Amino acid sequence: MGKIPSQINETDIDENKSLLNRNFILTTLAAFIFFFNFHAFILLPIRIEELGGGASTIGFIMGITGVSTIFTTPAVGVVVDRFGKRNFLAVGGLLMSLTTLPFAFLGTLNFLYPLLRFVQGAAFSLCFISAGTLVVDVSPISKRAQALGLFGVFTIINYALAPFAGKLIVESYSFRIFFILVFMFGFLSFLVSLFIREPRRLSHTGIEQGSFLRTIFRRGVFIAVLATMIAGSGFIATVTFIPVFSKGINVESFHFFFISYTLSALGIRLFGGWIPDRFGRKKAIIPSLFFFSLSILWLGYASNDGDFTKIGILFGLSHGLLYPSFYALVLDLTPVNDRGKAFSICSVAFTLGGMLGLFIYGLVAEYYGFHFMFKMIAMVCLLGFAVFSLFARESRRLSM
Numbered sequence: 338m339g340k341i342p343s344q345i346n347e348t349d350i351d352e353n354k355s356l357l358n359r360n361f362i363l364t365t366l367a368a369f370i371f372f373f374n375f376h377a378f379i380l381l382p383i384r385i386e387e388l389g390g391g392a393s394t395i396g397f398i399m400g401i402t403g404v405s406t407i408f409t410t411p412a413v414g415v416v417v418d419r420f421g422k423r424n425f426l427a428v429g430g431l432l433m434s435l436t437t438l439p440f441a442f443l444g445t446l447n448f449l450y451p452l453l454r455f456v457q458g459a460a461f462s463l464c465f466i467s468a469g470t471l472v473v474d475v476s477p478i479s480k481r482a483q484a485l486g487l488f489g490v491f492t493i494i495n496y497a498l499a500p501f502a503g504k505l506i507v508e509s510y511s512f513r514i515f516f517i518l519v520f521m522f523g524f525l526s527f528l529v530s531l532f533i534r535e536p537r538r539l540s541h542t543g544i545e546q547g548s549f550l551r552t553i554f555r556r557g558v559f560i561a562v563l564a565t566m567i568a569g570s571g572f573i574a575t576v577t578f579i580p581v582f583s584k585g586i587n588v589e590s591f592h593f594f595f596i597s598y599t600l601s602a603l604g605i606r607l608f609g610g611w612i613p614d615r616f617g618r619k620k621a622i623i624p625s626l627f628f629f630s631l632s633i634l635w636l637g638y639a640s641n642d643g644d645f646t647k648i649g650i651l652f653g654l655s656h657g658l659l660y661p662s663f664y665a666l667v668l669d670l671t672p673v674n675d676r677g678k679a680f681s682i683c684s685v686a687f688t689l690g691g692m693l694g695l696f697i698y699g700l701v702a703e704y705y706g707f708h709f710m711f712k713m714i715a716m717v718c719l720l721g722f723a724v725f726s727l728f729a730r731e732s733r734r735l736s737m
Contacts, residue, residue, distance in 0.1 A: 360475045360533055361484070364426070367530040368468040369491035371430050374437060374523030375461060376492075376499040377515070378454075379595075381440075382581050384512050388446045392581065396699025399577050401451045403692025405458025407685055413466045414681025422467040422474075422677075423535040429463030430526030432456060437523055441516035458688075464526070466681050473668060473676060474536050482613040482621075486606040486661035493606075493657070496576060497599035501592045552678050557670045557730030564729070565663045565683055566690035567721030568626060571633050571714045572656060573691025574698045582636075582707040583645065590642050597649030602657035612658060618666035619731040621658050626722040629655035634715035637708045670730070 382395045390398070417425055436453045443449055469488070476484035506515045553559060576595075583591035613621040632651040639645060664683050671679035694714070702710040 358475060360536070361472060361488075363529060363533045364468050364471045364475070365488050365491050367426060367430060367526050367533070368464060368488065369495070370523065370526040370529060371433055371460075371464045371468075372492040372495045373499050374433050374519055374526065375457070375464075376495040377437075377503045377519045378457070379496070379500045379576065379580065380503045380507065380515070382577065383507075383584075384440075385446065385450070386581060387512075388444075390446055392578075392699050392703040394446070395577070395581065396695045398450050398454055400692045400695035400699070402454045402458035402461065403573070403688045403695065405455040406462050406688040407692065409459040409462040410466060410681045410685045410688070411678075413462045414678040416677075417467055417470055418675070418677035421535050422471045423530060423533045425463050426467035426471070426533070427527050427530040429460045429465075429467065430523065430530055432460035432463065434520050434523035434527065436460065437516055437520040441513045441520070462681075462684065465684055466677065469664070469684075470677050470680050471533070471535065473680070480614065482618065482661045482665035483610040485664050486610040486613075486657070489660050490603050490606045493602045493653075494599055497592070497595040500580070500595055504592060552671060552675050553682050555670055558667055558679070558682075560725060560729045561663060561666050561670075562682055562686045564622070564626065564721050564725040565667075566686040567718055568629065568656075568659060568663070569687035569690030570694030570698075571629070571690075571718045572687075574694035574714055575633055575636065575652070575711070577695060578698070578702065578707060578710070579645075582702075582711075585707060586640060588640075588642055588645060591645065593642055594645040594649040594652075597646045598653035598656075601650045601653030603653075605654050605657035606661070609658065610661070613662040613665055617731050618662045618669065619729050621662040622666070622729070623722070623726050625655045625657075625659040625662065626718070626725060627655075629659055630715050630718035630722055633711055633718060637710075637712035637715065639708075639711075666729075666731075 378399075382399065385395050385398060413425065436456045439449060439453055469485070472484055472488045503515055503519070506518060553562060579594055580591045583589070583594075628651055632648050632655060635644070635648045635651070639648060664680065667679050667683050668676060698710050698714060701713060
């Protein structure tokens with residue numbers, strides 16, 4: 338394979354650069370606005386249920402986004418490595434906002450629901466891969482996990498903010514007004530991304546760019562990606578089915594889970610985001626994955642508002658370190674020229690796990706109930722914890 342221009346070389350990143358530099362702030366802001374739009378669709382299962390859809394229908398429509406992401410993310414990983422990231426981030430924001438508006442005028446379940454969600458999956462790929470790799474490019478190496486964690490904070494906030502604000506809008510007005518307002522807000526992501534100054538791409542460095550297979554089967558990467566996929570199956574299924582599950586057990590304040598999850602994840606990333614950089618990615622992942630599994634198991638016994646709040650705290654503390662540690666580990670084990678592909682592989686793994694989880698666990702919930710479903714998810718995540726603990730490789734230690 339021929340040699341191509343590389344992205345920013347590791348030695349060309351100023352270790353004294355402020356983490357909160359202009360491009361980091363703008364990239365994080367664009368992603369924050371995008372994910373407010375994207376995570377507002379946590380409420381879509383309620384709308385689907387209003388229109389007559391069951392748990393399996395919810396799983397299919399919500400899961401089709403994952404199918405799209407799996408198909409589009411590898412291509413996005415290639416093009417951002419080759420052509421840069423800012424413009425693809427802008428396109429992702431534009432697609433997400435434009436596909437939100439039609440939901441305001443859909444009064445029945447029809448083919449447009451999965452079609453629009455499929456396009457939103459492509460928008461997710463464009464935004465997440467472009468923004469995530471931009472954050473890595475503009476951050477010092479020794480603060481990489483902290484940068485990814487802080488970046489992730491502003492996507493996580495929307496797990497609480499978007500459904501909470503959306504719930505108020507739906508209850509005060511209607512789903513139509515909700516979708517129109519989310520569309521208007523989401524369009525700002527496109528506008529903000531236009532002001533990002535992407536770091537200058539360097540000339541040939543002599544580093545050969547590898548294939549996806551070469552990247553995923555690089556030593557240590559595969560086990561980390563497998564564990565990421567298993568965690569994704571638990572995370573996406575959990576946050577998707579929480580609103581419907583809570584209604585089924587007469588707990589109307591499902592947003593307590595999202596608020597406590599968000600605040601605890603925010604706290605661990607702001608005050609403990611240095612942990613994976615200081616002590617190692619693997620040492621941060623192992624306990625995080627264990628307690629993440631336990632939080633989902635606890636949902637299998639949940640029955641009131643207090644349970645949802647406490648579970649949300651444990652879920653947030655564990656996932657708060659899990660996400661940046663997984664991504665930082667894979668990026669550490671991957672050459673700089675394959676950074677976009679490595680990031681996209683992590684995203685595909687997480688989303689593939691989530692898609693399979695939505696389809697499979699949705700059927701399980703329909704036949705055996707949500708309590709049993711959450712217990713099953715927890716057992717699968719504990720299996721992932723065991724495999725990672727036994728076989729994962731620690732990344733090279735970074736100079737602090």
